[in-house]
Structure formats: C-alpha cells, structure tokens
Amino acid sequence: MDEVDAPAGAESYCPAPAAPAGRVPGPPYADCVECGEPTEYGVATPGRVLCPVCEWQDAQRSACSG
Template identity: 85%
Template sequence: MDQCEPTESYCPAPAAPARVVAGPPYADCLECGKPTEYGVRTPGVVLCPVCEWQEAQRTACSG
C-alpha cells in the first residue's frame, strides 16, 4: 500500500473504489450490509459512508 506523498496533505481512503459506477441499484456495504453510494457494478471494495470513514481513520497516515 502506498504511503502519503510528501507534497500531499492527506492520504486517500484505500477503500474507495477506483472506478465508481452510478446506481441504482446500489451495492451493499461489505462491512455492515447497508446500501452504499456505489452501483452494484462498481469494481473493488465498496463501503457505506460510515464504514468508509472508519476505514480511513484506521489506515490514516500517522505523520
């Protein structure tokens, strides 16, 4: 997993899909099962806004 670039002021959320597909239908969160903002055909890990924020907090840069 890439670390923050020295010129960036934040780390991107690793759980955010690289290519977002619009819904409806919306995909279910892989953590809690609630609907997400992403269409069902969005590749990669899809999380609801709450779980996405929690994942970003867990993996945030410490420096």
C-alpha cells in the same frame, strides 16, 4: 521541521485511501462489504465498496498519526 518537500515523482509516505475505481452510479446500490448497509455505489462498481460510515471508519484506521 514542519514540512519536507518530496522530490518530484516520489510517492507519498502515507497515501490517501483510494476510492473504488470506476464508480458506477446506482440504483440499484451495492451493499457495504463490512456491515451490509446500502452504499453510494452502483452494484456494478468494481472493488471493495463501503457505506459512508464504514468508509469514514476505514479512513480513520488507515490515517497517518502525528
């Protein structure tokens, strides 16, 4: 069994990490909440913003295995 088709409207077992809603262009750019480095998001972007490195590491931690 390589793939199983999910019924229409069913949620994914392992959803992809969501990007911050309402990305706001910079400058000025917001600081990463993990390491403090500048991010690609403007300071008015709502939610938790991460720099590209921390974003990648967070995706690795929350990715499905196997």
